[in-house]
Amino acid sequence: MKTNKILEHFFERGGDWMDRTGKWDGILMGDPEKDVDRCLVTWIPSLKALRYMVDNQIKLMICHEPLFWTNATTIEVTPETELKSDFIKDNDLTVMRLHNAWDGWPEIGTLWAWAKFLGLPSTPTAVSADGKQHRYDIDPVTVEELAKSIAKRCAPIGEPMVQLTGEASPVVSKIGLSTGIVQDLDEFLRMGCDCSVVCSDSMGTWNHTQKAEDRNQPVICVNLGTTQEPGMVSLSKYINDNIAGLAAEHLPHGNMFELIG
Known part of the structure; x- marks a missing residue:
C-alpha cells in the first residue's frame, strides 16, 4: 500500500479537526509513493525509534510529534538535525505524522x-x-x-x-x-x-x-508521554482493524523521566 494512500485514508474520514496544510498532519520525510505493508506506530520519532525500524526492517513510521523537536515549519540545520535526517535518508525510511488527525478522532482518538x-x-x-x-x-x-x-x-x-x-x-x-x-x-x-x-x-x-x-x-x-501512550495503542489497533494490507506495530515511549531517590 502506498504511503500517501494511508494518509488519504485519514484525511477522507476525518473532520474539521484535521490539519490539511501539512504542519500537523502529513508526511514529514521520505517517499510518499513508497509501497509498505508494515508500519511502526510510536509517539515520538526519536533516533531510538528510527533505529528500531531499521533493526526490524520496517520502512514506515506513523508518529504523533515532529521530527526535530519543534512545530516550526522552518528548521535550522544543525549537526543534530542532520544526524537524524541523514539516518532517515540513508535507510530509505518514511515518517508520517498524525497529530491533530488522531487527537480529534471521536471516541478512539x-x-x-x-x-x-x-x-x-x-x-x-x-x-x-x-x-x-x-x-x-x-x-x-x-x-x-x-x-x-x-x-x-x-x-x-x-x-x-x-x-x-x-x-x-x-x-x-x-x-x-x-x-x-x-x-x-x-x-x-x-x-x-x-x-x-x-x-x-x-x-x-x-x-x-x-x-x-x-x-x-x-x-x-x-507526564505528557503518559497521557499519549493509550492513544498510540488505539491508533495501532485502528490501523490493524481498518486499513487492509497494512500491519501496525506499536513501540511504547511512556513516561519521559525516571524517579530517583
Missing part, C-alpha cells in the same frame, strides 16, 4: 483513549468549544483517592506517582481532562469541573500551579 485508560465514562458530560477539553462525571471520590487511582493505572507506563496541587481531602465528581499543551484551567472551571487532570506541558511554569492553589482548584498532573 488521543483524548478518548486517555479517558478510557483512566477508567472514566465512555462519553464526556461536556466538551470545550475547541473540542480539546472534556469533563467526565464520576461517583464522588476524594481528590487523594482519585490521584492514587490514576497513579496505579499509570504505573505500567512508567509513572507510579502523580503530582497534586491543592488539598487532597475535598470530594470531587466532575473531572476535567485534556492532553497536550492546550489545557486551560479557567475553561475547566467554566465547564463546571471541580478537579482537573492535566499533563506536564500545560503546567510547566509556577504561575499555573499557584493560580490553581490560590483558588482551591485541585489539579492532578502527569
Whole structure:
C-alpha cells in the first residue's frame, strides 16, 4: 500500500479537526509513493525509534510529534538535525505524522483513549468549544483517592506517582481532562469541573500551579508521554482493524523521566 494512500485514508474520514496544510498532519520525510505493508506506530520519532525500524526492517513510521523537536515549519540545520535526517535518508525510511488527525478522532482518538485508560465514562458530560477539553462525571471520590487511582493505572507506563496541587481531602465528581499543551484551567472551571487532570506541558511554569492553589482548584498532573501512550495503542489497533494490507506495530515511549531517590 502506498504511503500517501494511508494518509488519504485519514484525511477522507476525518473532520474539521484535521490539519490539511501539512504542519500537523502529513508526511514529514521520505517517499510518499513508497509501497509498505508494515508500519511502526510510536509517539515520538526519536533516533531510538528510527533505529528500531531499521533493526526490524520496517520502512514506515506513523508518529504523533515532529521530527526535530519543534512545530516550526522552518528548521535550522544543525549537526543534530542532520544526524537524524541523514539516518532517515540513508535507510530509505518514511515518517508520517498524525497529530491533530488522531487527537480529534471521536471516541478512539488521543483524548478518548486517555479517558478510557483512566477508567472514566465512555462519553464526556461536556466538551470545550475547541473540542480539546472534556469533563467526565464520576461517583464522588476524594481528590487523594482519585490521584492514587490514576497513579496505579499509570504505573505500567512508567509513572507510579502523580503530582497534586491543592488539598487532597475535598470530594470531587466532575473531572476535567485534556492532553497536550492546550489545557486551560479557567475553561475547566467554566465547564463546571471541580478537579482537573492535566499533563506536564500545560503546567510547566509556577504561575499555573499557584493560580490553581490560590483558588482551591485541585489539579492532578502527569507526564505528557503518559497521557499519549493509550492513544498510540488505539491508533495501532485502528490501523490493524481498518486499513487492509497494512500491519501496525506499536513501540511504547511512556513516561519521559525516571524517579530517583
